[in-house]
Amino acid sequence: MHPAPQPLPVEAGSSAYGRLMDFSRQDPHAFWRMQASRIHWQRAFDQVLDDGRAPFARWFAGGLTNLCYNAVDRHLPERGEQSALVCVSQETGQERVLSYRQLHREVSIMAAILLARGVQRGDRVLVYLPMMAEAAIAMLACARIGAVHSVVFGGFAPASLAARIADAAPALVVCADAGFQNGVAVRYKTWVDQAMDIAGCSCPVLVVDRGLLPWTAVPQRDHDYHALRTQYFDADVPCVWLESGEPSYLLYTSGTTGQPKGVQRDTGGHAVALATSMALLFQGQPGQTMFTTSDLGWVVGHSYGVYAPLLTGMCTVLYEGSPMRPDASAWWRLAEKYRVNLMLSSATAMRLLKRGGRRAFRMADLSALRCLFLAGEPLDEPTAAWLEDALGKPVIDHYWQTETGSPVIGLPLTDLDGHTPLRRQRGSPGLATAGYRLELRDEHSGASCAPGSKGLLMAAGVLPPGCLTTLWQRDEQFVRTYWSQLPEQAELSSPSGQWRYATFDLAVADVQGHLRVLGRADDVINVAGKRLGTREVEEILLADDAVAEVAVFGIPHPLRGQVPVAVVVPRPDTGYQRSLLEHRLGDAVVAAIGAWARPRRIVLAQALPRTRSGKVLRRDLRELVAREASGDVAAPELQELQQALAAAARLDLPEPA
Ligand code: ATP
Ligand code: MG
Numbered sequence: 001m002h003p004a005p006q007p008l009p010v011e012a013g014s015s016a017y018g019r020l021m022d023f024s025r026q027d028p029h030a031f032w033r034m035q036a037s038r039i040h041w042q043r044a045f046d047q048v049l050d051d052g053r054a055p056f057a058r059w060f061a062g063g064l065t066n067l068c069y070n071a072v073d074r075h076l077p078e079r080g081e082q083s084a085l086v087c088v089s090q091e092t093g094q095e096r097v098l099s100y101r102q103l104h105r106e107v108s109i110m111a112a113i114l115l116a117r118g119v120q121r122g123d124r125v126l127v128y129l130p131m132m133a134e135a136a137i138a139m140l141a142c143a144r145i146g147a148v149h150s151v152v153f154g155g156f157a158p159a160s161l162a163a164r165i166a167d168a169a170p171a172l173v174v175c176a177d178a179g180f181q182n183g184v185a186v187r188y189k190t191w192v193d194q195a196m197d198i199a200g201c202s203c204p205v206l207v208v209d210r211g212l213l214p215w216t217a218v219p220q221r222d223h224d225y226h227a228l229r230t231q232y233f234d235a236d237v238p239c240v241w242l243e244s245g246e247p248s249y250l251l252y253t254s255g256t257t258g259q260p261k262g263v264q265r266d267t268g269g270h271a272v273a274l275a276t277s278m279a280l281l282f283q284g285q286p287g288q289t290m291f292t293t294s295d296l297g298w299v300v301g302h303s304y305g306v307y308a309p310l311l312t313g314m315c316t317v318l319y320e321g322s323p324m325r326p327d328a329s330a331w332w333r334l335a336e337k338y339r340v341n342l343m344l345s346s347a348t349a350m351r352l353l354k355r356g357g358r359r360a361f362r363m364a365d366l367s368a369l370r371c372l373f374l375a376g377e378p379l380d381e382p383t384a385a386w387l388e389d390a391l392g393k394p395v396i397d398h399y400w401q402t403e404t405g406s407p408v409i410g411l412p413l414t415d416l417d418g419h420t421p422l423r424r425q426r427g428s429p430g431l432a433t434a435g436y437r438l439e440l441r442d443e444h445s446g447a448s449c450a451p452g453s454k455g456l457l458m459a460a461g462v463l464p465p466g467c468l469t470t471l472w473q474r475d476e477q478f479v480r481t482y483w484s485q486l487p488e489q490a491e492l493s494s495p496s497g498q499w500r501y502a503t504f505d506l507a508v509a510d511v512q513g514h515l516r517v518l519g520r521a522d523d524v525i526n527v528a529g530k531r532l533g534t535r536e537v538e539e540i541l542l543a544d545d546a547v548a549e550v551a552v553f554g555i556p557h558p559l560r561g562q563v564p565v566a567v568v569v570p571r572p573d574t575g576y577q578r579s580l581l582e583h584r585l586g587d588a589v590v591a592a593i594g595a596w597a598r599p600r601r602i603v604l605a606q607a608l609p610r611t612r613s614g615k616v617l618r619r620d621l622r623e624l625v626a627r628e629a630s631g632d633v634a635a636p637e638l639q640e641l642q643q644a645l646a647a648a649a650r651l652d653l654p655e656p657a
Contacts, residue, residue, distance in 0.1 A: 009423040012431055013512050016416040017280070024434040024464075031434070032465060036060055036268075038275035039070045039311065042241045045268070049462070054496035055483045056470065057462035059269035060244040067248055068144035069239040070271055071310035072107060075100045082287065083315040086338055087133040090321030090330060091180035092210070096133055103140075106133070110141035112235030113228045114172060117204045121146035121240055123171035124250065128161065128192060130154045130179030131320035134208045134225070135296045136306050138174045143248060143267075146240035147171070150250040150262075153297025154179050155612050158191045162198035164252055167262055167472065174206045174225075178213040182322055189215040244268025250472050251299055253402040254613040261481070262472030263299075263402050270405065273466020274308040276434060277406040281398075282373065283413060286313035288341040289368075293319060293331060293349060298613055299402040300375060304344050308406075323349055328356035329363040336364035343369060346376040347397070348614045350387055355548040357573055361390040369393055371413050375400055377615055378517055378535050381427035382543040397429040399517050401503065403482070405466045407433050408459070408503070409515050427539070428514045435464030439500070440507055443521060446486075449509075454533065456521055457507040462496040506533060523618045525554030525562040527596055534618055537564055537599065540592045541585050546576040551608050552599065553618035555625060555649045565648050566599040567621065567641070569607060578604060601648030605641050625649045 012018050024031040029048040036045070045063030072084070080101040087096045098106065119125060125147050129135040135151070142149040150168040152161055165173070175192045178185045189207055196202065207215065208225040217224070242248075248267045252260035278284045282304075290309045294300035296318070309316040317338055323331050331353075335343060353360065371394040372387070379397040387395045398410035411430030414421050424430060432438040440455030441448055449455035471478040484500050506518045518524070518533035525532050534552040541550045549569040554562035568585065570576050582602045590598050608616045609624070624634055628646040633639060 007420045009421040010415060011512070012411050012422040012424070012514075015420070015422055017412060017422065018431070020280070020416065021431065021434060025432075025437050028435055028464070032059070032272065035276040035434075035465075036063075036272050038279065039065060039268075039271045040074055041065050041268075042069075045244060051462045051496040054462050055479060055499040055501070056475070057269075057467075057496070058245045058469075059266065059465040060272065063244040063268050064241040065244060065268050065271060066143065066146075066239040066241055067267060067271055067307065067311075068107060068140045070275075071143070071307060072100060072104050072140060073239065075310075075313045076104060079287070079313055080104075082313075083289075084310060085133060085136060086289075086315060086317040087131070088317065088319050088321075088334060089132065090319070090325060091183065092212070092320070098133060103137070106137045107140045107144060108235050108237050109229055109232045110134070110137050111144045111237040112232040113206065113223075113225070114141055114147060115145060115237065116228075116232070117172055117206065117223065119145065119147050119171050121242075122148065122246070124148045124150050124168045126165060126168060126170040126173045127151040128154065128173060128175045128188060129208065129296075130176055130186075130188070131295060131318050132176070132179075132208070132210070133318070134174070134176075136316075136318065139249070139296070139302075139306055140310075144237060144239050146242050146246065148247045148249055150252075151297050151302065152252070153295055153612060154186065154188065155181060155295075155297075158194035158198060161191060161195035164260070165195055165199040165201050167252075168250055170201070170203055172204045172206060173201075174208065176208045176210055176212075177215045178210065180320070183325070185213055187213060189213075193218070242267045245469065247469070249302065251302060251402060254298070254611055254615070261403075261477075262474070263468040264470050264472045265405060265466070266469045269465030269467075269469075270307070271311060273406050273464065274303055275311045277466075278308040278312045278314075280416075281407060281410055281412050281433060282308070282342055282344075283370075283418065284309065284312055284314050284342050287315075289315040289317060289338055290342045290344065291317040291319070291331075291335055291338070291340040293323065293343070293345040294376075299400075299405060300344065300346075303405055323353060324356070328353050328360035332361065332364035332366060335366055335369055339368040341368055341370050342373065343371075344373040344375070346614060347374050347379040347383065348377055348610070348616070350374060351383060351549050354383065354386060354390075355569075355571055357571075358390045361387075362392075366391070366393065371396055373398055375407065376613075378519060378538075379427070379429075380535070380539040380542045382539070384426045396424070399429045399505075399515075403468045404463070405468070408436055408438070409433065409517070425510075425514050428510075428516045431513055431515070437461055438515065440509060441500075443506075451509050451511045454506055454508045454518060454524075454531065457503040457505045457515070457517065459501040459503070460497070461499060463501055519618075523553070525564060527554075527562055527564065528560040530596060532564065532593075532597055534564065536593060537566065537589055537597060540588050541566060541568060544581075544585060544588065546570050546574040546581055547585070549608055549616075551616045551618060551621060553621045555600070555622070557600075560596075563600040564597065565645065566602045567605050567608060567645070568602055569605055603641070603644045603648055605644070609638055609641070621645065
C-alpha cells in the first residue's frame with residue numbers, strides 16, 4: 001500500500017480559512033453570532049455587538065452565561081470521567097490528574113468556601129498560588145459564583161503584590177504556604193502577610209497548605225483551606241448566570257513599559273473568543289490534550305492553560321518547575337507521558353532550551369504532538385528553522401497581548417478541512433485573526449503604510465470579543481492609553497469605525513498581508529537619520545550557529561544620533577573564538593543591512609537580563625548603561641554586563657574596524 005499523498009500547502013489568504021477570516025471582518029455580526037453557538041447561553045443575547053459607547057464594546061449584550069458552567073459542568077454528561085486537569089510538579093515530585101467530574105467537585109468545594117467567607121458576585125478574589133491544581137480550581141470557583149479573579153504571578157515579591165492588592169481591593173486572598181523557584185522555597189504566605197500590611201488590606205486569607213513551610217495564622221483573618229475542604233466536601237453550588245459584559249477577571253500586564261495596567265475581561269465575549277480560537281486557530285479537539293508552559297499568572301496561562309482547553313472539553317497540563325531541570329528534556333518527556341497533542345510555549349523558553357543543544361529535543365516520543373505554538377516575543381527565522389528541525393514538528397508563532405487575550409496575528413497549521421497545510425512564512429506569525437482589521441500607520445504622520453514599510457500596528461474599530469473591555473476602574477485611562485480617533489470619521493457609518501486601537505508594536509506587511517512584528521515601537525533606533533528595528537539586527541546575528549541569544553539596543557552617539565550595540569550569548573558547545581565571532585557577526589550585519597547598521601560593539605555575555613515574565617527588554621539594557629554613567633551599580637549578577645556595556649558605550653574608545 002502506498003501512503004496517501006501529502007496535499008500541497010495552499011496560500012493562506014485564499015484558503016477556506018482565509019475566506020472565513022475575511023468574512024469575520026466584512027460581517028462581524030453574522031460571524032460572531034455563528035461563533036457564539038460554541039458556548040451555552042442560559043438566556044440568548046439581544047444584540048451581537050453594542051458599540052453605542054465606542055471604543056467601549058459590549059459583545060453579546062443581554063445574554064446570560066457562566067464560564068465555569070461552560071468549562072466544567074457542560075462536559076459532565078459526555079466526558080465526566082475524561083481527564084480535565086493534569087498537574088505535575090517537578091519541584092515536589094507530585095503528579096495529580098483530575099477528571100472533569102473530580103474537577104467539578106473541587107470547584108464546587110472551593111466555591112462554597114468562598115461564599116461562606118463572604119465573597120459575593122462582582123467581588124475580587126486575589127489568587128497568589130504556584131502552578132498547582134488549586135490555582136485553576138480557584139479561578140473556576142470564582143467564575144462559578146460570579147466573583148472576579150485577579151491572579152498574581154507567584155514570583156512577584158511583596159511590594160508588587162501589594163500594588164495589585166491595593167488596586168483590585170479583593171474581598172479574599174487565596175495563597176499557598178510556599179512554592180519553589182529553581183528548587184528554592186518561596187514564602188508565599190509570608191509575602192502575602194507583608195503585602196497586605198503594605199496595602200493596608202485585612203480581608204480573609206485562604207491558605208492552601210502544601211506542607212512545605214510552617215506558617216502562622218493571623219487570628220480571625222486566615223483560614224486553612226484543607227480543614228474547610230472536609231467541611232464543604234458535599235457542597236452543591238449552582239452557577240450564577242452573568243450578563244455577558246460582567247467582568248470575569250482582572251490581570252495586570254507585565255508592566256515592562258511602565259505601570260502595570262489592570263486589564264479587565266468580560267464573560268461572554270471572553271468565552272466565545274477562546275472557544276473560537278481553539279477551534280479555528282489552534283485546531284484543538286474535544287478529548288485532546290494541551291500543554292501550555294506559561295505560568296497561570298500570565299495571560300497565556302489564563303487563556304490556554306485553563307479556559308480555552310476546558311471550554312473545548314480538552315485536558316490541560318500544568319507544570320510547576322523549570323524546563324531545564326532535571327535536564328532540558330523535562331517538557332518533552334511530559335509531552336510523551338501525557339500524549340500531548342498541542343503545546344504552547346514562548347520563544348524565550350525555546351531559546352533557553354536551544355542552548356542545551358539538539359539532543360534534548362529528541363529524547364521523548366512526541367508522536368501525539370501535532371505542533372508547537374509560540375507567543376510572547378518575536379520568533380526569528382533562524383530559531384524557528386532550528387526548532388522545527390530539532391523537534392521534527394511544525395512550530396507556529398502567534399502574536400498577541402495581555403490586552404487581547406488571544407492571538408491577533410496567526411495562522412492555523414491546516415485549512416478548515418483539518419488536512420491541507422497552509423503556506424506559512426518563517427519569521428512572520430501570518431495574518432490577522434478573526435475579527436481584526438489591522439492597519440500599519442506611520443508613527444509620525446498617521447498615514448497608512450504601503451507593503452514593505454514599517455508602521456505602528458493598529459486595529460480599526462472596536463476590538464473583537466475577548467479583548468479587554470476597559471482598565472479596572474480606569475475607563476478614562478483605557479481610552480487615553482490605547483485609543484485614537486481618525487479625522488475621516490464622516491465617511492464611516494458605524495460609531496466604532498473611526499476608532500483605532502494602538503498595540504505600541506511596530507510591524508511590516510508584505511503584499512499578501514503577512515505581518516512581521518519588529519518589536520516595541522520604542523525599540524526602534526535612529527542611526528544617522530535611518531530607522532533601524534533592533535529585531536532586524538538580532539535576526540541576522542541569530543542566524544549564526546554559535547549564537548544562542550541576542551539583544552540589540554541603541555546608545556547615544558554625538559554624530560549619528562544613536563548606534564546599535566549587541567549583547568550576544570554564545571552557545572558554549574560550538575567552540576567559537578571570541579574575536580573571530582565578533583568580526584563574523586559584524587560582517588553579517590554589514591552584508592545584510594549595510595555598514596551603518598554594524599553594531600558599534602558586540603558584547604559577549606553568559607545570559608541576558610529578563611523581566612519576571614521572561615522577556616528581554618532593550619530598555620533595561622539602555623538603563624543599565626545610563627545607570628552606570630550616574631554611578632548606580634546594578635545587582636551583582638548584572639555587574640559584569642553593566643561594566644561591559646558601559647565600556648562599549650564610552651565614546652572615547654576607537655570605532656570598531
Ligand atoms: P506591558 O504592556 O505592561 O509593558 P508587556 O507588553 O510585556 O507588558 P504582554 O501583554 O505579556 O505584556 O506582552 C505583549 C507584547 O509582547 C506585545 O505587545 C509584543 O511586544 C510582544 N509579543 C508577543 N507576541 C509576539 C510575537 N509573536 N512576535 C513579536 N512580539 C510579540
Ligand atoms: Mg504591552
